[in-house]
Amino acid sequence: MRLILSLILALAGSAAAQFQFFEQFFQGGQQAQASTQEKQNVPSDSSWYRQNWEGATCSNYLCPDTLACVHFPHHCPCPHQDVEDKVELGEGIAVCASKGGYKAGEAARKIELARKALI
Structure with missing residues (x-):
């Protein structure tokens, strides 16, 4: 038992x-x-970004998209360099544009054509 x-x-x-x-x-x-x-x-709350912005130390120009510290605003890197080309428009202005086409520099070429009102 x-x-x-x-x-x-x-x-x-x-x-x-x-x-x-x-x-x-x-x-x-x-x-x-x-x-x-x-x-x-990811919550739609910018507190993380603001915290990093406020905590960043930069004696020159702090890039708003990448928080990189550079000498001039047009020196800011593109946030997504693998899929974006940086195109300088002159007078210290630069833009990041999606890479277009299959050739290197295609985004810059299209921006230049647009500036000339050809497309």
Whole structure:
């Protein structure tokens, strides 16, 4: 009788441990999924940007898009250099434009054509 009772208690303990394992396993998966979703959803709050802007030290010009410290505003780098070309328009003015076409300098060429009212 003691043997059967011991066996039942051992099986019950084993079953409880299994359920606890699966509960932690699935809840852990939900927590990991929730943290992944949190990383994807950025709130529309500019406090992070303002905090970094106010904390930046720059004795010359602080670029508003990249927070880079440069000597002149037209020296600011493009924030997405892999997909943007920087085009200087003259008089210290520069713009970042999406790279266009398959040739290098295509964005600059199109901007120049637009300035001449040819496109």
